[in-house]
Amino acid sequence: xxxxxxxxxVITTSRDIAASAAAIFExxxxxxxxxxxxxxxxxxxAAEGQRVRAVGDVFVMVLTKGSVRENHVxxxxxxxxIAWQPSEPGRTPPGHLWRWVxxxxxxxxxxxTHTYDxxxxxxxxxxxxARATTAAMLHASLDRLARLVEGQ
Numbered sequence: 001x002x003x004x005x006x007x008x009x010v011i012t013t014s015r016d017i018a019a020s021a022a023a024i025f026e027x028x029x030x031x032x033x034x035x036x037x038x039x040x041x042x043x044x045x046a047a048e049g050q051r052v053r054a055v056g057d058v059f060v061m062v063l064t065k066g067s068v069r070e071n072h073v074x075x076x077x078x079x080x081x082i083a084w085q086p087s088e089p090g091r092t093p094p095g096h097l098w099r100w101v102x103x104x105x106x107x108x109x110x111x112x113t114h115t116y117d118x119x120x121x122x123x124x125x126x127x128x129x130a131r132a133t134t135a136a137m138l139h140a141s142l143d144r145l146a147r148l149v150e151g152q
Contacts, residue, residue: 039140
């Protein structure tokens with residue numbers, strides 16, 4: 001794979017949000033709150049009490065079309081970084097990853113970087129949707145996060 005092909009398979013966008021990393025991270029790390037800011041309008045609901053605390057945690061989401069996804073947490077640093085790999089229940093994740101990195105910026109805000117990485121995606125059925133995922137779609141989640149947390 002050439003670097004340009006890999007670049008096409010790692011979509012990243014960032015935004016500065018006028019809120020603390022801790023406040024933003026709570027919205028991301030609590031699956032029950034994720035549908036409120038999901039810019040892809042793909043998440044319907046998640047049960048309360050699944051707040052992510054460590055690598056190895058698995059949280060369950062119901063998608064808008066009714067299917068269920070287990071999300072396997074593969075990176076975690078409280079208030080700073082979280083990443084997960086979705087899968088169908090009981091299955092090995094097919095290789096795509098959603099990542100959030102939060103960094104304090106001058107003035108008390110936080111730079112939030114959202115990444116969708118499908119360089120290791122091996123499920124042919126998911127490639128069409130992966131290819132259709134854009135930075136604008138990821139940025140929509142950042143915009144919704146900002147509206148939620150800046151309004152608090």
